[in-house]
Amino acid sequence: MILPVLFLLARLNLNKAFVEYGISIAAILFGIHAFLWFQDLYVNKDLPLLYYFSYHKGIASFTSALFALLSLAFISAERKYILNVFFFFAFVSGSFGLLIFAGKGAIISYFLILFGFLFFYKNISKRISLTFLTVMLISIIALISLNKNLPLTHKFVLLSDTYSAVMNDDNSYDNDRSTLNRLRMYKLSIDISRENAIFGIGEGKFRDAIREKIAKGEANDILKNFNHAHNEYLTVMVENGIIGLLIFLYLLFLPIKVVIDLKGKIKKYNLAFEFYTIIITSSHYLIYAITNAIFEHQILVLLYVFIITICVAGISRKLASLN
Numbered sequence: 001m002i003l004p005v006l007f008l009l010a011r012l013n014l015n016k017a018f019v020e021y022g023i024s025i026a027a028i029l030f031g032i033h034a035f036l037w038f039q040d041l042y043v044n045k046d047l048p049l050l051y052y053f054s055y056h057k058g059i060a061s062f063t064s065a066l067f068a069l070l071s072l073a074f075i076s077a078e079r080k081y082i083l084n085v086f087f088f089f090a091f092v093s094g095s096f097g098l099l100i101f102a103g104k105g106a107i108i109s110y111f112l113i114l115f116g117f118l119f120f121y122k123n124i125s126k127r128i129s130l131t132f133l134t135v136m137l138i139s140i141i142a143l144i145s146l147n148k149n150l151p152l153t154h155k156f157v158l159l160s161d162t163y164s165a166v167m168n169d170d171n172s173y174d175n176d177r178s179t180l181n182r183l184r185m186y187k188l189s190i191d192i193s194r195e196n197a198i199f200g201i202g203e204g205k206f207r208d209a210i211r212e213k214i215a216k217g218e219a220n221d222i223l224k225n226f227n228h229a230h231n232e233y234l235t236v237m238v239e240n241g242i243i244g245l246l247i248f249l250y251l252l253f254l255p256i257k258v259v260i261d262l263k264g265k266i267k268k269y270n271l272a273f274e275f276y277t278i279i280i281t282s283s284h285y286l287i288y289a290i291t292n293a294i295f296e297h298q299i300l301v302l303l304y305v306f307i308i309t310i311c312v313a314g315i316s317r318k319l320a321s322l323n
Contacts, residue, residue: 016273019310020074024090027067031093034064034100059297061103065110066284066303068094069117073276104179105291113283117276182230182291184223188213189234193241200241209238228296232289252289255308256282262315269318274311281307 071090079087098110192201192209201209207227214224228235237245259271259278266275285304288294295301 016314020087020273023067024071024074024087027064027071027090027094027097030060030064030067030097031095034060034097037100056297057101058103058106058292059300061098061101061106062109062284062288062292062294062300063303064094064097064101065106066281068092068098069110069113069280069284070277072114073117073280074273076272105288108291109284109287112287113280116283117280181223181226185210185226185229186231186234188218188223189229189231189238191218193234193237196238196241198241198243200237200239200244203239206235206238228293230292232293232295235293252282252286255312258312258315271315271318274314278308278311 068091071087071094074087075084075091095110098106188210192213204227206229207225210223210226214221229238233245233248236248240248255278259275262269262271262275266272281304285294285300295304
């Protein structure tokens, strides 16, 4: 997938401003779409892409969070005030979309990256960062307290109840199947991988292994149709073993290594856009992969390849022009 995208970018020679505006506009559209969906004003199957995000709320949450975080990274003291307002509005809109669609894994990833970003980002003072985070947390607590119908409120209540049920070995609890099934599959995946630790059971054989466990009475029948562990790392380890997992991790961390090696040259070569975009995108994928088989979704694979390739191509062009 990388080669066609790289060829396209080389032919188009996209300006980074085009990418920044595109991502920020997408964040705003996600916020608008989330509002319309939550108010039951819009569910249109004639527009497949938007309907897809309405139906797959986990992916909608993940994408809203990614675009929101990237929009925040585009804010800079060197830009015009009106542009910074636009990027900040995109950040708020994308964050709103995340909270409405309320995917738990995406929310965890979003806040971990947001805290880290505001702590290390030099274009925003620490005092402003603390004030911003305080206001945001108070707003979220107020949303949860005042609106009992908000999906985010419902998710937190279920998560709390599920945690209590797991800690108390309450097998009769079945209200939060999403979390329960993930915990069940995590345990099963570790058991299966122990039996085939080095090379795994083979690509695409996860479902067969689960059904074997069900036939032996070692797994709940509700898991019979799952073809992944809802965890990218466990799925790769089960199917490809420790060797496959190490190769997979190397490929995911490679873009981060590329920009970290260039850290001392960011200002000199004007690589801030590429640096923060790769760090945020890769981190978001790495964290979210703990709660979902993220590369099972073609739209997220394409998005990842597109964003990372844009940045790597930009770095290559800048370094080539300076040498």
